Structure formats: structure tokens, C-alpha cells
Amino acid sequence: MIAGVLKEQPGENRVSLVPEMVKQLEKQGVTVWIEPDAGARAFYPDESYLQAGAMIKPAADILQQADIILSIQAPETSYWKMIPAGKVLTGVYQPLYNASLMQQWADRQLTTFSLDSIPRTTRAQSMDVLSSQANIAGYKAVLLAAWNYSRYFPMFMTAAGSIAPAKVLILGAGVAGLQAIATARRLGAVVEVFDTRPAVKEEVMSLGAKFIEVEGAADASAAGGYAVEQDAAYKQRQQEKIAESTARADIVITTAQIPGRRAPVLVTAEMLDRMKVGSVIVDLAAATGGNTALTENNRTIVHKGVTIIGESNLPSAMPADASKLYAKNVFNFLQLLIKNGDLVLNFSDDIVQGACITHSGAITNERLKQAESVKL
Template sequence: MRVAVLCETDPAEPRVAAVPETVKKFTALGATVVVQSGAGTKAGVPDGDYEAAGASIAGSAEDAARDADLVLKVRRPATDELALYKSGTTVVAIMDPYGNEDALKAMAEAGLSTFAMELMPRITRAQVMDVLSSQANLAGYRAVVDGASEYGRAMPMMMTAAGTVPAARVFVMGVGVAGLQAIATARRMGAVVTATDVRPATKEQVESLGAKFVAVEDDEFKQAETSGGYAKEMSADYQKKQADLVATHIAKQDIVITTALIPGRPAPKLVSEAMVASMKPGSVLIDLAVERGGNVEGAKAGEIVVTGNGAKIVGHLNVPGRLAATASSLYARNLYAFVETLVDKEAKTLAVKWDDELVKATNLTRDGQVVHAAFQPKA
């Protein structure tokens, strides 16, 4: 079983799909691991560390991928990369399949068996494989660090001989994994933290972290969560009531962090232009959903926008990648935990159990076809 770890073709992607720790584990499974030279450089892992863990180093992507049974990546292979893989190769990565049907078709036509790690079901046995959680956790932490950096003032209350410095007010919108970590980090830094979400279960979580919950708690709010634990899209009437409440609250905030995403849909707009305009000069908005269109009106992907009233809208791309070493370590562990379930440990070969619930949930292409139910042609 030959496992290839390739460099990412996107220059803005510093993460890597394997670290020395997981290379050792793959080797223990009986795999031969080949790492493309430089794959871990941006994540702080030199080629020598991979060699010390038992991998061999290939000079090019072509050499690394040649005869590979399994290819590990962070992001979906680029179309021009597919020719490097032999037909039948298994590829595991964050595939970003929604809205990228042409890319799925290209992978199917290349004869690849592909698996999207972000489609992993949120069940107990798959927790260790949950890349959305591992990466969002880091994004929430980094959002607060970036917010504090851009804010330009102290976060905690300070009582000094020269007078008292008030604590920064931080408002977190969307209390998933990223939001909860943002709340915890902002609290550790001494900020006064409030948070909002449409899912009733989050109120207790927010309050357990020492923050205050802000929401219109009507009957619709009480039914606002899917069986999978995701937020439902709310009615226009509820959205207006919630927006009115948020508008009065947001004008008093120093840092706003938005994290709201609905799988397969554009990011919902949570902060209007008028809300941004109501904020004080020097206020900061960190939009973690900017890659899906953003939660903040006026946010631009990859840019920091300074508004007319002096507020900053921060739209960093790939926020987990801003902590490349830690993000790579967690992602690599997620990958290994999943791949381990695909391996026959006695034969030391890939032996995918196609009826396994994890496989069915994540398998995008197989035998020349796009097989995932969510990406079939619409009738």
C-alpha cells in the first residue's frame, strides 16, 4: 500500500495532510509513505523530519503520486493534477464539493475514488475524524487573536495609577465550534463577551463559558435546530426581529466575530451596512464566513476593509491556515483516523467497506461516476 502526501497547489494553503506522527502510524499499518519535497515547509515540517519518521521524499508531485494507492491532501486536487494519478487511486481531502460539480465530474472521469472529509457524519465514532470541528476550533481562536491585534486597544479591564482601562466588548455571532472557542478565548483575554445563535441549545453553552446570550427567544427560536445539530434557515419575520435586537446591541461592541454557515448554502447576512455604520471608530468585525460570501455586508475575501466611520471589516481567507502547524497536526490526525477504517490490517492493503456509514457519507466518486446522493443531477 503506497501512500502519497503532496504539496498543495493553492499558494494560499500552508497546511499539509500528514505530519511525522501520522507517517509513523501509516508505516506501522504496513504502508510505504512518499512525501513530495517541501510539502510540510509552510507548516514548519522539513523533509528531514518526514524521513526520520520513515517516509521517503519525492522530488516532484509526479514522482510522489506515481503508483500511489492512496493520496492525502488538504484541498481537492486541481484539474491539471488529476493526470498524475493512476485510475483507481483513492484520494482523501477537504473537497469543497458544493457548487463545484464540474470538479467532481473531472475526478470521476479520472477514475478516482474520492472522499470529502468535511462530509463526515457527526456521530460518536467519527468525532476523531471531524475536520470541520478541528479546523473551526482553531479559526475561532485565531479570530479573537486577529480581532485583538486589529483593535489596537487592551482587551482586559486594567486598573492603573493613571486611570482605569475598560474591558473590550466582544460579540460572537454563531455559536458552533468556532464561536464557542472564540467566546472562551475572548473571556480568557479579559473581554466582556456576548453571543447569539438561532439554536436554543447554545444558550446554556454560551452561559457556561461566562458570556451573555442575546436572542429573540420566541416559539420559532425553540424549533430552530436540525436533527444533525445545524442551524435551520429562519423565517423573514424572525430574521427581522433578531436583526432589530442585534442592531441595538452591535452599536455598543468593540469587536464582532461572525461564524454562521449553513452547509451547501451561501453564508447568511447577519450584519448590515447600517449596523457597521453604527459602530465606533476603531471597532473590528472578523468575518469567518467570508469564503462563502460573508456574514457582514461590505466584507471582501482576503482583505481588510476600513469603512467610512473607521471600523475595520477583516476578511482573512483560510483562517485555520494562519495556524498552519497546529492545523496540520489536527487535520493529519483526522485523516489517519478515517483512513485506518479503510485498511485491512492483516493484508496491509486498502479494503474499503462501501456499506460503512462513514464511507457512504463521504464518498463522492467511484468507478467513473459521481456517487454521492447530494450531487446527483436534479430531475
């Protein structure tokens, strides 16, 4: 069996496998091919892969001969059109947002595993790329906010006067939000947190933050760690609470997303107008529309003195550790597909089935099929 690793397109600095995981796969009889400089932007040079037992191969060889092709983002069109029928692609392809591409891959008889679709169960935790990468995003979001903020985060008492600590508001207490809380608290900020799930209150408070409660939230226990759509009455109460908090916040970190839908707008234009001049927002939901009314993905804008940073791929800004964690997730998932050095697709395994998006010329993922049927 040959596992091939592609170099990511410009803007993505991570790599699917790091040399440590190459060694582990080699022990299992898997030959690993790496496209030249695939790990360079993550500070893993070709020499490190060669020392681990991998072979450096041109992209064309990987695309046409590898049994399983690894890329974090979807390969560019000219690449995937070179892949023969029956090959397997594995990455983070956001199928609910890229349904048309998934259908094209199905039409080409490609088998696709999207690791962001792995069931978020206890057994699958070691393969959970969403959690490993969101952890980095939450950490980096606070550092990015601190870099762009014109004042201190911690309280300072000096002979020249006292500096009050920064007030940080975090919208969403999933993996990214919890790491953002911990990082902001370590920097000395006062932190408030909003989340539609009352169950996270204890975690939030254990990290030293204040939890903002809004009564009447819809149950999100089955949403895999994501937000769920709320009714109009709840949204009104939610907006009132968030408006109060944003008006006094210096930093806002937003993380709320709903699978297959636009991110909910939690910070309206009116709220932005009431925020302090010099305050900073880092919106981690920018790729799906953003949690503010003015967010633009991969852009930083300034609105009436408020800096709004739309960042959907912060893990790519910390590529060495992000790649290391991602590669471990990939390795653990591949253990379900590798038997005695061969590729064996066991669709009776709920993780394999849940991660599979296309197979045998068809869309196989139930959530994607349901989303497409709703559109029709």
C-alpha cells in the same frame, strides 16, 4: 499500499500528514511518499519525514503511483489530470461548492473522499476535521481581532484613569464560536453571543458569556452543527437584536454558514454604518460570501472606520498544530480504509459512504446529488 502526500498550493500552509502519523501508518504496512517540502510551511522538514520512515518522491510519482493521494485543498488542474483512473483522493474539497470539479473527477473515474462530508456522529468525532480546524479558527480569530483593535481587551484601573473592557459579539456558537468565546473571555473581554439554536445557551453561559435570545428559530438539530435557513419573521427579529448588539460592540466575530449555500448576511450595511469607529469584525464565513454585507474573502477593508477582515482559512495561519490535529483526523479515517496494509473500500460503513463524493464514474454523495437536482 502507498499513501502519497502532496505539497499544498501557495496560501495553504498545512500538510495532510505529520511525521508522527507517518510512523503509525508504517506500522500498519502502509508506505508513505511525501512530495519535497510538503511539510515545510507547517515546520515539518523533509528530514523529519525521512526519520519517520517516509520516502521523499516527486509529485509526478505520487500522482501516478500512489494508491491514495492526500491533499487538504484540491490539487491544481495540471496535477489532478495526471492521476490515473481508479485512484483515491482524500482531503477537504467542499463538494457542495465545487460540484463542477467533483463531476470532472467522477468523469475521470477517480474515487474522492471529502472529509468535510463525514457524518457528524459520535463514532466519527475522531475524524471530524471541521471541528478540529474550527477550534483553531475561533481561537485565532480573537487574536487577530485583538491585534487589529486599537484598544485593550481587559479592564484596566490605573493612576492615569480606568480602561473599560472590550465588548465582543460572537455570531454563531458552533465549535469556532465557542472557542472564540473562551479566548475572548481569557483576554478579559465582555462577551455577548447570538445563535439560532437555543440548545447552545447553556454552553455559552458556562463560558461566561451572555446569550442573546431570539424566539421562533427553526430547528437546527439535524444540520450537523451548521445554521439553517430561517423564515422572514424570524430574520426580522434577528436583525433587530443583532443591530442593537453590533452598535455597542467593539469586536464582532462571525461564524455562521449553511452547507451548500451562501452564508447568511447577519450584519447589514446599515448596521456597519452604526458601529463604532475603530471597531473590528473578523468574518470566518468569508469563503461563502460572508456574514457582513461588505465582506471580501482574504481581504481586509475599512468601512467608515470599521475594519472588516475576511478570513476563511485561519487554521492555515497556525499550521503546525492545525496539521497535527488534521493529520490525526486523517489517520483515524484511514483506519476504515486499510485492512492488512491494503486499501479496502467498505461502502457499507456509514462514515465511508458519507465521506465518498465520487466513485466508479459517478457522483455518489446524496447531498451533492440533491443540490444538483435542485439547480436543474
